Amino acid sequence: MNPYAFLAIAIISEVFGSSMLKVSNGFKKLYPSIGVVMGMGVAFYCLSLSLISIPLGTAYAIWSGIGTALTALVGIIVYKESFNLKKFLGLALIIGGVVVLKLSSGGSH
Known part of the structure; x- marks a missing residue:
């Protein structure tokens, strides 16, 4: 399976x-x-499998960055947490950083 699928x-x-x-x-x-427990167990297991091929820094940055952004979106959509310009900018910066890291890996991993 593709390491990015595991990620x-x-x-x-x-x-x-x-x-x-x-x-x-x-x-x-x-x-x-x-x-x-199940969600975190599967997450760490699949993260470990992705690390066979993806550099640690790249994988962890993508995992934590996208995970943070998606968790914030779940909070906003499901739990009706507040959303404002500062949160939007923060999420945009996280996602932008993940994209830059992925591009810097050269696509060979």
Whole structure:
């Protein structure tokens, strides 16, 4: 499987796990707590598989950057958290940074 597919699965799983933290009520609710553990477990496993071919700095920057941006969007869309110009600019800068890092890797990884 393509290492970037593993990285994408890692990102989606991490966003899911982080989103379940919100509803786990401090790990007092069983099913959301299981979602946190499973989401994070799959995320780290798939991240480790992506690191076989993708440089650590590139993979981690993409994983954390896109994961942060998507988690913020989940907060805004699902949990109705506030959204303003500063949040938009912050998310745009994160995504822009990820794009620049990906472009700097030369596409050979």
